[in-house]
Amino acid sequence: MSNKLKVGFIGLGIMGQSMAGHLLAAGHPLNVFNRSKAKTNDLVAKGAKWFDTIGDLAAESDVIITMVGYPSDVEQVYFGAGNILDRAKNAYLIDMTTSSPSLAKRIAEEAEKRGCHSLDAPVSGGDIGARNAKLSIMVGGKQADFDAVLPVLKIMGTNVVLQGGPGAGQHTKMCNQIVIAGTIMGVAEGLGYAKSVGLNPETVMESIGGGAASGFQLLNLGAKMIVGDYAPGFYVEHFLKDLGIALEEADKVKLELPALALAKKLYEELVAKGCSRDGTQVIYTRYIK
Incomplete structure (x- = not known):
């Protein structure tokens, strides 16, 4: 037993x-x-x-x-x-x-x-x-x-x-989500820029993935972005929920978080387009034609 x-x-x-x-x-x-x-x-x-x-x-x-x-x-x-x-x-x-x-x-x-x-x-x-x-x-x-x-x-x-x-774990997770929100926008914008100016996103990833821009969001979700893989590892609707909680908590301590507010706005637009059950990397579609 x-x-x-x-x-x-x-x-x-x-x-x-x-x-x-x-x-x-x-x-x-x-x-x-x-x-x-x-x-x-x-x-x-x-x-x-x-x-x-x-x-x-x-x-x-x-x-x-x-x-x-x-x-x-x-x-x-x-x-x-x-x-x-x-x-x-x-x-x-x-x-x-x-x-x-x-x-x-x-x-x-x-x-x-x-x-x-x-x-x-x-x-x-x-x-x-x-x-x-x-x-x-x-x-x-x-x-x-x-x-x-x-x-x-x-x-x-x-x-x-x-x-x-009690509550400290959740506050720490809000820190995590705030960092991710800004980072994933940066990854999508950087790779969107690469595609728009005619660079090969795969070779761009080889360079920036080994430099100061490297990190989980770039190496994992960036790699999914450039091949059009938007299957969920984490749902947009759940991420948007987290961003809302973080903004509410920041408001309680009178802290302005402009990057977080922008991320929330962009993900709300994606939900309106039917992307709520896609992975968070679907934000890349905001930057490509």
Whole structure:
């Protein structure tokens, strides 16, 4: 019988599938729930246990990880009908969704009242990082709780850092998304310029990919841009959600972020054109004819 923590995983999307798979492969008994049951079939075939309700999963798990879409989804699974908090017993609740810092604090306060332990732990690295178990995981919560679940988090990521108390992980993820927003615009503009003046984008990538402009967005998403691959590693609609949260949080501290505001505007235009389920690299189409 395994003495490893039983992990409940809610949200088996592009990234959640891989993350949960690593936990199962590492020997953790895995309980799963997803709105679309079919997305759990592969994991169940490998030994994961399907639960019909979130509450039942919570009652049978030592660690409960949520990786859902929007803050409204997070609120639903923690506070809605049949929620996690009503059924979890002295469990570690880890929300890995990119969500609102204020919601993370609310979950932490309610979890403590009920004898549970809460951490907000959003991630960066996209589908590639999730597949390769090389995510960067930004954590907010208490040191003792972080220490208790660190071995679990290290199965999914290589860079796991406690940033501060409840909400600090989400604030750090906002820093991440702000940097990405400006960077991906720069990548799209640079490669768009290359194409417009008649350069070969592949050879341009050889040069600038080895210089000061190099980085994840250029080497991974830039490479996809130049071959017209807009399949999602991270959906435009989810990125736009993140940009909205970051702008709201910046407004609370009276910080103006013009590059972020421009990125949000450009992605809103792409959503209006039907690109909400494309990958974020689809911004390149804004710069090519």
